[in-house]
Each structure stands twice: as structure tokens, then as C-alpha cells.
Amino acid sequence: MSSVSATIQDVFNEPGCGKNANKTEAERKKGCTKQLQPGGAAGGCAFDGAKIALQPFTDVAHLVHGPIACEGNSWDNRGSASSGSDLWRRSFTTDMNETDIVFGGEKRLYKAIREIIEKYDPPAIFVYQTCVPAMIGDDINAVCKAAATKFGKPVIPVNSPGFVGPKNLGNKLAGEALLEHVIGTEEPDFTTPYDINIIGEYNLSGEFWQIKPLLDELGIRILSCISGDGKYRELAYSHRAKAAMMVCSKAMINVARKMEERYGIPYFEGSFYGIQDSSDSLREIARMLIERGAPAELMDRTEAVIAREEAKAWAAIERFKPRFKDKKVLLITGGVKSWSVVAALQEAGLEIVGTSVKKSTKEDKERIKELMGQEAHMIEDMTPREMYKMLKDARADIMLSGGKSQFVALKAAMPWLDINQERCHGYMGYIGMVKLMEEIEKALYNPMWSQLRKPAPWDDAGVNWQAKALAQVDAQAAEIAADPVRAEATRRARKICFCKTVDLGTIEDAIAAHGLSTVDAVKEHTNASGGCGACKGRIEDVLAAQPSPVLQAAE
């Protein structure tokens, strides 16, 4: 177990992460994972994260060592697409039973590896550790090593049992397994000055294929995609790439950074969501490749492709402008993606409400990203009733979000579109953005909504559950306001600044005590917005809600 905890400490100490770099030594040691609250937690475990990150490798057999729950309850649940092998979609598990718990599961694991090789002969097997065998001390590293020697085939241990932490930690532990056991173990048949790695892209709904044709056209070769539609051998020789793109998520930042450190492969963090981002990313890829020795004319060709694709996309989006006029979108996601579609949505004439996104210039982007993440974070903690009130207050016409809030939207008879991983459409690149507009239009203008919003003929229109829900929220708020103890507790419990952990009560008190009127003044007194700055909008709201100091003085 000590090796796993050492790896975890190493993963937490990530110099490539801006957030981590800003932390104190003590904070860094604590790691970047939120302490989970029993009875109030949501989300997957570290094993889940590891599996998500690696399962899109299509020709690998993914073997889960554990009781049936870990794999039996979860397999075939991701929408990654493969251009070749379907082996990744098959499920392999040791399905440990009571006897294995008592006598140890190593023998069963070894036999399982042998059976897979005999039946399916994959280029490699990834073995995932889970909680129960970790507890009883099954040494999967030793079993994998023995099996690899015996069968002459890579058998890769992925040490990420569920109880070590949440999903994002598992993503990184999976990356560590690749760095330690796979990357750099084989050599490509040939290399070109146009070889890149794509890191952290899972090819959900096959959406990476919305962008790949453009790379193909430019002669840019994806040496390895980690891990969408990836193949084991490509991964093993990925250390020969000239540059890498880390797809807009920190999930595998350790892989990108360590490959830079070890093999001198520079990387950038980019995204193919949104028109501007797609263009920026293509440019950046070309720039990096040229810097690493590709002919400079690559940039001219890239610019030509960008100009052509942008023109096509904007022309296609033009069609939606009259349809989207005066329509409001409530955009909620903790995911890594939505922030980069904001510009395109705005360009198509949609108004973004519910978050303090005004206009997304490039400089604002980091802020928006942080903001989206935090809003989504807050949504997680909201009751469905509060969520409904937010929809109502925002006067939104459609909600774009991840899976969790969908039922609230649908039950509220509010058009909704899934923009997280469960969705079945690809929204990547120029084509994807147009597809997103199409889907928004379809949802917005579906004639079903007006029927759903109508009460049944025998029901009193005023006494529907929507009205009830709103009344309940208001009643609750009034009740809390009337009770000083609860009001105080509520004020203290509501966090405004997540980086510096400053609550509403502290900010309100500071404003009242010192007559503050600007965000900067609040920052000076409370340290709120002293971190990423994403809570600036919320502090502005708090300021706006306070009685004016002039009025107070007059009283």
C-alpha cells in the first residue's frame, strides 16, 4: 500500500497545475481532493476514475480484480467510440468470492490473466486494483510481473483502489501507471515532424472524429491519443511525439508534464469545443510542431484550413440567429467543456444567464472556467427545489448541464440539453458546434413543452407543484430570516469564495462594519476573491444586495 500512497503524494504535488503552485506547503500536502462527507457525497471513486481514463484504449483487455460490484455494476457504461477492436467494451473481472477473501485472490487473478490471453490474445492487459483485494493484501504488481514474464505480454497494474479518493485522483493514478509501465517501452516504425500526442481525450460519441479529418488534411499525425480510440502500441511509443496537446482538462496533467520532463515533448492545454478554441488549438499545434522542426509552411496551410472552416461554421450558425433571438441559456456544468462553448453560443445570439458571464474575451476565459466549475459545484449542493427556483429566477429558456440536474429541468417542463459525457451527440470542432446549435434549436422549439406546461383541465392552474415548490422555497427563506439563530447559521454556511473559504456572513459583516462598496475593498478586509477571483461576480451581487451606506447613515 505504501507505494500507492507515495504515488498519491507525488500526484498531489503537481507543478504543472497552476492552482497547486499557488498553495502553501501545508495545503499542498493535504492534496487537492475535497474531504468526502458521509451521507452527503456524490461522485465516483478512484477506481472509477482510473477506468474512465484508460478504458478507451480499444485493443486492451481491461481486467478488474475485485468482487462483482466494481465491474458487474459498471461495465459498458461509457460512450467512447472505437475505429477497430471491440475488446475494450468486453468486461473482465475476477468476481472474487468469499474463499478468495479468506485465502487471497492472487491465484485467481493470475489464472484470469491466463484465460484472457488464451481466449482473446490482446496486445496487453490492464489489471485494476480495487478496495477489497487491496485490504487483504493482494499484490497485483507481483502478479502482473509474474504473468508478464510467463506469458511474454505486457500486463500492467493500475493501482487505484476506490477508497484512496475520488474520481479525479483515479485519473491521475491511471496516468502514473502508463508513465511507469507503458510509455517509452516500444518504438514506432517511423516518425515524422508532424507527430503529436493528444492527452486526456476520450472520443466520447466519436466526437474526436469531428476534428481528426482536419488534422489528417494538414498531414498532422496523431502518434497516440491518450486514450480515446487509442491502441496499446501507439501508447507505448508515444514518447516519440514532437508535441502534445492536453485536452482542456487537468485529468491527465501529470502525463503531459512528465512526458515533457522525460522526453522533452512540449505540451499545451487546449480545447476543441467552440469555434475560437478549435482554431486556437490548431494554430498552437502547428506552432509547436514548427518550433520542433516542421516546415514553416505548415502554419500557412493551417491558417487556410481555419479560415475555410470558420467561414463555413459561422455561415451555418447564421441560420440560427433569428431563432435564438432573445433566448436565454442557463449553462451549468462542472465539466471541463462548457466554458469554451460560451463564445459560440453568444455569437449565435443566445444570452447566457445564471452565471455572471458577461462577455468572454480571451482574458476572461480562465475566469469563466473557474466560475463555471464553482457554479456547478454549488449546484451539486442544492436541493432540487432550490435548483428549480434558480431556473425560474434566471428566466432561462433552456438549460445546458450535466446529467445530475436533468430530471429537475425535465420535470419543470424546461428544455434541457446534456453536455456532459452521457450525451449521445458529438459537439467537437466546427461541425460539432453547429450540431450543438441544431440540438438547442430542436429542444427550444419542440411543441411538446407548451403541452407539458399546461395543467390538466381538472387541476387548478395556480396549485401546480411548480408554484408549490416556489412557495416552499420562499417560506423556508422567510422562516430562516425570522429565526436569528438559523439565519446566522445559514449566513455562515454559505460559502462565497471557495479558494479562501470566506462565507457570506463574514463578507456581509465586513461590508456593514467598514462601509465597503467595492470588491477590492472586500478583498482587503476578508481576503475573499484573493484566490482565483472567480467569486468576484458573487461578491458584486452581495454588495448590490446591501442597503446603501448613505441610506444607512441617514437613518
Add this chain to the structure above:
Amino acid sequence: MAIVTTSKKACSVNPLKMSQPIGGSFAFMGLRGAMPLLHGSQGCTSFGLTLFVRHFKEAVPMQTTAMSEVATVLGGYENVEQAILNIYNRTKPEIIGINSTGVTETKGDDVEGFIRLIRQKHPHLEKFPLVYVSTPDFKDAFQDGWEKTVARMVEVLVDPVEVGAARDPARVNVLPGCHLTPGDLDELRTIIEDFGLRPSFLPDLAGSLDGHIPDEFTPTTIGGIGVDEIATMGQAAWTIAIGAQMQRAGEAMHAKTGVPFRLFERLCGLIPNDEFVAFLSEITGRPVPAKYRRQRGQLADAMLDTHFHIGGRKLAIGAEPDLLFDLSSMLHEMGAEVAVAVTTTASPVLERVRTQEVLIGDLEDLEDLARARDCDLLITHSHGRQAASRLKIPFYRAGFPMFDRLGAGHQLSVGYRGTRDLVFDLANLVIADREANHQPTPDTWRTTESGLQVVPPQLH
């Protein structure tokens, strides 16, 4: 009589089985204002939750004690206590239903002991309904988790009844197995009510996971049977248990309250429904309503229409024991041959499945055997979709989970009407397959060098 064998493989490939803790949580979902809680790492809950959400396309309440590595080693008392307090304060449930998992069972957490301590320490929880069931992942399967959990609910939540106390002749208890959908439960409710009876379903998934829009937003289950109603189940005249898995809960009810119970192992097919309807008529003394006489006729006619297509089909079926027994028996009675039967866990009904061998195995076994025995109809849950596309035979999705088609909660198999619709669906599937894949060509019947092959019919 079928021989029951267990797969000897070290590696389960494409599991048919799901774990028993989530079967337990599923049972708690049929209680009103309930919050199912898994005592384990957060992944234990998250995987189960995702599976239920994908199946029902509904918000599903389910929580975790979020055991970390350290907590697992030191014991989970504090996590259980915090989880209960947090859930109690935040979601105001009427009941919290706790199932253990592999992690906490390996450590050996004494959760019953924890609960006693928690009740002492927090007097406001002294009478609060907390039901705990031990359900380690490394034993048994989904159906077993349901079976144990419902039996435990009866033991803990039903008030004992004094011997000789008067019973309400109009009340019946219904203990449905986990193979019945919310749609099935509603169908049964209608039938039972048509005999003037008032049924109490334990658990009642039709109240919570039927897709209705609740009057109020609630983070717990939005319906189902209330704890208060469960307490009074001892006053009923009869208990009807459906599926052999409910034998245990039926016996628990009988032991605690003296309510006699009758087990119906199947409710799909003509004869099982005749028995069921006749039983209702017998205990109420009422004649069978005209509606059911008509429905019986409709089923008979549907059997006539569909037997041309279903008769002679070679069925490969993978399902948990009670669903396997119910569907395969019905299809056997329609003239299909049950060529391959794969299941997840032991059950007394398995040896009575109308086939040679029942294998406790996985979907790889089902696929390989179906190919080897030339099956031309596949029935299993959605995880069979990959096998179906490789086998290229008609595939009917049944059981849990059904995540790649809509309406899982409303799929019917019980009653005359449910059976009627089911045989139509199956026959249509076969017809569509014939039209798409087996159109005759001038060469279809041309005699080859090997001559006409005559396969002797298999007798069973």
C-alpha cells in the same frame, strides 16, 4: 429436471451478475421517504446509482458512508454515524436503509452495534426507522440482496400481532420479487383491487420509480409504501409472495404476525395467471370479473396467433433465477426450446427450469453456448447487446438493467394482459428478424453436396 452447474472460470467475462448491496438498496427504493445508504467507499454507491438512473431515467436517491482507506482500516463507526446524521438533517427521510458492501464486510464492521450506539448517543434517533442488512459484494447476487433486505424489513418494521387478533379480510400483503417492474406492480394492483381487496406492496417501486411528477421536490424516494403502513401489515388476511426469492419474507411475515401466505413462483403465462386469479376469487368469495374472463380469452387468442413464430425457437436466456424461471417456463409452454439458460445465483427453482442444464455463469458463457447450440432467440438484460450483435439473432431485453432502450419501468410480463403483450412483442421480433435476415432466395433450398440435412428434434 435441470442440472445446475457453476462456471469454473477464474475470469468472469461480460458479467450477467450485479452485486447484492445494490439489490438491497433497490428494495429500499420502494419505501416512501427512504434514503438507501451503502456502507462502503463512494464508488460502491456511485456505480449502483448510475445504473439505476440509466435504467429508470429518473432521479434516484442513494447515499454512501464514503469510507476512505484509513476509515476502512480503523472501522466505520464514525462514518455511519455522520452519514445517518447528515441524511437525517439534510433530507428529512422517513427511513434510512443501510446495506453493507465488500469493503466494510472484509473489515467486519458491526453495523448493528453501531446503530445501537448511535441511538444511545442521539436520543432523537431512538425510534427513527433504521434498517440494516448485511450484503457483502463477494457473495450472492442482486436478487439475494433484495430477498434479504425485504425479509429484514418485515422483521424490523412490521408490528407483531397478538394471536387471535381480528384480521381485515379486505387487506392483502403483496411481496413482489425484484424481477417485477413498476408496470407489473401497477397491473397486479389493478387486478387485486378489482376483487375488492386493498393491497399493501412491500416494497412498492410503482410508487417511487414509475416516472410520475411528485407534488413536492424531495431528495428521498418520492413515493412507495410508508413505514406506518408496513407496521400494520400484520392485520392483513393474506400475504401473496411473488417469485421464489420472496419465500423468506413471506415466512418472516407469517412468523411475526401469523398472516398465512401463498407463494406464486410465476405470473407470466396462462396457467400461472389462472391459478392467481382463481386464488383471488377463492379468498374473496367473488366471481372472476368479466374483464379478466375477456383478458383470458385475449391471451388464448394471442397464444394461438404467436405460437407459429415462437414454437420451435431455440431460446438462449440469461437472467436472475426468478425471472429466468418465469420467462423460460412461459416460452417452453409456447413450444420454444430452452436451449441455453444462464443465471447468477443459486435458487430452488433452477432445477425446475425446463431445460437440461442451468449454468451459474456470465454472458460470455451465454454467448458461446448460444452459438454452439444454434439458438435463434436471445433474452437477457441490456448488457447482452454486444453478444446479440455478434450472434445476429433477435434479442429481447428483459430484467435489470435496461439502459439502452426507454420505458424499462413499464415493461409488462405479469397477468393475462402482460403475457399477451409479451408474446406479441416476441413474435414480432421473430417476424422482423425473418423479414430482415432470412428472406428466401432461389438457392435457399438447393440441395448441396452434403445432401439434405435432417436434424432430429430434441425431446424435452
